[in-house]
Amino acid sequence: MDEDFDRINRCEAGEREAFDELVMKYQKPLYAMIYRMVSDHEDTSDILQKTFLKAFTGLKNFEGRSSFKTWLYQIAINLAKNLYRDRSRTEQVSLDDVVIRRDPKTIETLIAKESSQRLRRALVKLPEKQRITLMLRIQEGRSFNEISAIMKSSLGTAKANYHHAVQKLKGMMGNQESGDRNQKAGTGNEMQE
């Protein structure tokens, strides 16, 4: 943490090396978090750049009340939220485009993809704060204390958002699975007829 403040000071003094160090240190975790929110490399790349841009142009406003990492996360989440609101994407995998039915590896890949798509569809339906809290806790491995700092909420709110998110997700994934089973059963019947 102190290293970050030292780098920030050197950065403000115009030291390019300190700037590079900060970008290199945080680009990967930020990229992963942003990607989980927007699900697109180009968008992620843009938001990542904008996050650093916003952070470095506003360095004088960084008072150090939270860590630099938390500050970066706050900026990135806000930028990603804006994009996410603009276009809440639900990418659909078209099986017909890629299926080579005789290749078991391809089928496994498709099943994994389909499962991933189902999860994504369920995540998209979660309220924004719950979705981000779940992502930070499970996918990013942030503690509840960190999440409350990033989300600018109380510790209790962070925990409550997490619990609500998990419960809703469980419900939605269960419904989708039963829905899928019903759909498959219906298709089977039609084929029999």
Place this chain on the structure above:
Amino acid sequence: MKCKNKDIKELLPRYREEGLDPDDRIRIEGHLAACADCAAELDLLGVVAAVQVPDPGEAFWSAMPDRVYHALQEEAGKKGAAKRWDLSRLGEVFALPRWAWATASLGIVVAVAWIVLYPGTQPVEMGENFAQLEEPAYPSPDEAVMAMVDLAELESGELDTVAGWADKELSSMTKQVESTVLSGDNQDVYEEITELDIQELEQLHEMLKNLKAEGARGSG
């Protein structure tokens, strides 16, 4: 059946991350063995955590600092350009050619000189002013009006020059008039008089009155 043990549920992510101390770990494992709901939740957390994020590659990571740095420079350039635009616009106003400033200054000087020298004089009132003047002093009304207009258009410097010239001219004319009046020879005097302007005529008139008065005093 839904489990309501929030303490356990809260520890599940850390259990999955293997971040718990041995005591808590044993406690969780004991609970999971008996609770299907929490076991299902742990599976779900595994699925959520397993969502893959593609690695854009080393070239992407190594280029990012430069990319951000250049974006910052561009941003700073834009802000600088915005400031420079304001200043340059202001500069354009002050960067007018010299002749424009000279013309504007001359216009101001002429206007001020006009107001100072002729505070109550309006071109349309010239006729009335002319009518009030003593008729014998003017050779012709048209010439008098022209003389007024010419004088009115002069600048203060030019007026000084004219005044200097008039003094010089009048001193020679005074001598000439004196000699003419005293000798009784009035050849070409009329032509000389018609060439004078209002001020010169007024001075001439004054001078003649003085001469007349002096003559009267001398004869008296």
